[in-house]
Amino acid sequence: MAAETLRYTGQIVETRAPTPDASPAEAWDEIRKYRHEPSVLPASHEPLMSSLAAFLLNSPTLVVDMKKATPVRIDSERAGPLPSGVSKWMPTPAVAGA
Numbered sequence: 714m715a716a717e718t719l720r721y722t723g724q725i726v727e728t729r730a731p732t733p734d735a736s737p738a739e740a741w742d743e744i745r746k747y748r749h750e751p752s753v754l755p756a757s758h759e760p761l762m763s764s765l766a767a768f769l770l771n772s773p774t775l776v777v778d779m780k781k782a783t784p785v786r787i788d789s790e791r792a793g794p795l796p797s798g799v800s801k802w803m804p805t806p807a808v809a810g811a
Contacts, residue, residue, distance in 0.1 A: 715754055715784075718810065733758040737768030741796055748792035769798040782806040 716725060730743035740761060747753045755765065759779065767775035769787045779785070786801040 715756060731755055731757040731761060733761050735761055737765045740765050741768060745792045769796045770800055771795065771797050780806055784809050
């Protein structure tokens with residue numbers, strides 16, 4: 714759905730790593746494998762996505778109220794063992810057109 718909405722025509726990589734019960738650190742390790750890509754769009758379910766957003770922002774205790782189909786943009790300048798991301802946007806699904 715995201716590829717269609719974003720008109721993405723490249724290869725979509727599917728992995729088992731970001732399952733809803735995975736830890737944010739496990740998901741980050743998977744994301745880091747693609748650090749050579751200009752951007753990565755992870756897609757999964759709760760509770761992983763809200764805890765991953767907090768982890769990427771280097772604020773693991775942050776509570777992120779993420780509704781279904783909520784897109785989030787977090788930029789990170791480095792792909793080290795611990796991320797240090799910056800929140801760019803998180804529109805509601807209705808605003809995002811979902």
